[in-house]
Amino acid sequence: xxRWPYTLSxxxxxxxxxxxxxxxxxxxxxxxxxxxxxxxxxxxxxxxxVAGDAVVFGHVHREYDLTDGGRRFLNPxxxxxxxxxxxxALVLTPVSSAVSVAKxxxxxxxxxxxxxxxxxxxxxxxxxLRRFIRRR
Numbered sequence: 001x002x003r004w005p006y007t008l009s010x011x012x013x014x015x016x017x018x019x020x021x022x023x024x025x026x027x028x029x030x031x032x033x034x035x036x037x038x039x040x041x042x043x044x045x046x047x048x049x050v051a052g053d054a055v056v057f058g059h060v061h062r063e064y065d066l067t068d069g070g071r072r073f074l075n076p077x078x079x080x081x082x083x084x085x086x087x088x089a090l091v092l093t094p095v096s097s098a099v100s101v102a103k104x105x106x107x108x109x110x111x112x113x114x115x116x117x118x119x120x121x122x123x124x125x126x127x128x129l130r131r132f133i134r135r136r
């Protein structure tokens with residue numbers, strides 16, 4: 001994994017889509033969290049060092065689809081760290097000088113995982129379940 005690139009840029013028609021885990025500052029991952037109700041310009045500032053018309057990112061567990069100055073900032077949301085057992089994904093399709101985005105969600109059964117938290121007495125399980133998984 002050390003050899004993997006920090007970003008992956010793909011040409012989608014006339015649009016460059018950049019895929020990145022999250023923003024970096026001075027070669028290190030940024031711990032800048034977006035505000036509670038971010039705007040496209042908030043993400044434009046956060047990803048100022050990332051060249052691309054569409055920036056697809058993760059790290060933050062919330063779903064985003066915001067634009068600013070012709071740039072689009074997309075995060076499908078986390079796979080399991082929210083209130084539903086869903087794997088979420090995005091499909092980007094080039095449309096002239098923009099991208100069309102289809103949002104997908106596939107439900108899965110996580111009952112065994114949730115049961116294992118109790119059976120194995122996972123340290124910090126109450127915090128993890130309350131903060132990240134939130135399906136109680």
